[in-house]
Amino acid sequence: MRDQRITKLAHLLVHHSIEVKDGDHVLIDVFGQESVDLARALISEIYRAGGYPHYQVNQSTLLRAQLLDIDEEHMDRIAKHAYEQMKDMDGYIGIRGSENVSELADVPADKMKIYSERFETPVHGRRVNHTRWVVMRYPNSSMAQLADMSTEAFEDYYFNVCTVDYRRMDRAMQPLVDRMEKTDQVRIVGPGTDLTFSITGMPAIKCAGKNNIPDGEVFTAPVRDSVNGVLSYNTTSVYQGTTYENIRFKFRDGKIVEATANHTERINQVLDTDEGARYIGEFSLGLNPDIHHPMKDTLFDEKINGSFHFTPGRAYQECDNGNQSAIHWDIVCIQRPDYGGGEIYFDGELVRKDGLFVAEDLIPLNPENLKG
Numbered sequence: 001m002r003d004q005r006i007t008k009l010a011h012l013l014v015h016h017s018i019e020v021k022d023g024d025h026v027l028i029d030v031f032g033q034e035s036v037d038l039a040r041a042l043i044s045e046i047y048r049a050g051g052y053p054h055y056q057v058n059q060s061t062l063l064r065a066q067l068l069d070i071d072e073e074h075m076d077r078i079a080k081h082a083y084e085q086m087k088d089m090d091g092y093i094g095i096r097g098s099e100n101v102s103e104l105a106d107v108p109a110d111k112m113k114i115y116s117e118r119f120e121t122p123v124h125g126r127r128v129n130h131t132r133w134v135v136m137r138y139p140n141s142s143m144a145q146l147a148d149m150s151t152e153a154f155e156d157y158y159f160n161v162c163t164v165d166y167r168r169m170d171r172a173m174q175p176l177v178d179r180m181e182k183t184d185q186v187r188i189v190g191p192g193t194d195l196t197f198s199i200t201g202m203p204a205i206k207c208a209g210k211n212n213i214p215d216g217e218v219f220t221a222p223v224r225d226s227v228n229g230v231l232s233y234n235t236t237s238v239y240q241g242t243t244y245e246n247i248r249f250k251f252r253d254g255k256i257v258e259a260t261a262n263h264t265e266r267i268n269q270v271l272d273t274d275e276g277a278r279y280i281g282e283f284s285l286g287l288n289p290d291i292h293h294p295m296k297d298t299l300f301d302e303k304i305n306g307s308f309h310f311t312p313g314r315a316y317q318e319c320d321n322g323n324q325s326a327i328h329w330d331i332v333c334i335q336r337p338d339y340g341g342g343e344i345y346f347d348g349e350l351v352r353k354d355g356l357f358v359a360e361d362l363i364p365l366n367p368e369n370l371k372g
Contacts, residue, residue, distance in 0.1 A: 010041035017134035022050035032097030097138035104241030116326035136213040147295040166209030180204035190342025192232030197222040216288030225254035276325030281315035289367035306336035306355020
């Protein structure tokens with residue numbers, strides 16, 4: 001008998017996240033064997049909605065083996081076929097269930113650059129800009145280990161945070177959207193951090209269960225050349241298979257002019273991928289009421305209540321500050337008191353302190369209010 005939590009999640013993805021309609025072709029992109037249970041439920045649900053499911057199953061161990069000896073011509077051929085497939089899709093559901101988040105850690109930086117520039121940028125650029133899409137993780141023992149939880153406890157946690165009341169969240173986000181779209185100067189202050197930038201003229205986008213599961217953030221982008229100051233992130237971040245800690249960036253006129261971490265050489269290799277990698281493509285506030293602590297998984301960590309992320313690399317099309325890059329790296333800083341606290345100001349007004357909104361119109365976004 002299928003776990004009813006999987007059935008509920010499949011229904012949410014098909015009917016809320018990508019809103020499958022009659023005749024839609026939907027690609028289910030599966031990483032990891034354990035994710036197949038959800039893929040089966042999705043196939044059934046897509047058919048019931050009048051759509052046509054397509055699927056592919058991937059393994060990170062095979063991807064690593066391929067990337068170790070990849071060259072540009074070979075990657076271009078792979079990307080060509082994947083791009084044509086994506087062109088035929090109306091919807092995309094990506095399920096990530098990797099057994100080892102560090103599987104790509106020993107792939108040389110030049111090979112990862114080929115993968116980022118020649119596969120991820122064109123293929124997933126097509127997906128992001130031309131399909132209704134949602135990406136997510138699937139609970140397995142590897143993710144439970146990252147979260148320092150038993151597998152059973154993590155499964156309960158996972159289904160809880162993934163199926164919050166996104167319609168209620170969407171309504172509560174609107175005042176924050178309105179404020180951000182009227183704001184010029186943002187200042188962020190915290191331990192090792194004093195950062196200023198402008199968001200004038202940039203749209204603010206609500207994320208309430210459409211493109212990510214779990215979800216809960218409102219994002220915009222800084223004016224590309226406006227970022228100045230220093231930012232010290234206080235969470236661990238896994239990117240391209242490498243685990244980074246104690247990340248600190250110094251900005252001058254938008255550009256990361258100094259970057260340090262536990263892997264300083266490697267992080268600078270990432271930031272030297274292309275010109276846009278040293279500029280910021282996204283600024284976002286995390287709002288999920290049930291996600292409190294990092295677990296080395298960006299899709300969860302960027303939604304932590306009381307957090308923000310400041311993203312080197314590519315800007316999203318719906319909030320385009322002109323920054324283009326093969327990378328998009330969401331790195332998270334938590335400002336709750338248990339992580340050192342901090343403050344966010346919009347045009348000199350304190351709007352969030354120690355992870356809680358203090359402006360009256362934004363208080364409904366605090367965790368105790370979103371949980372109901």
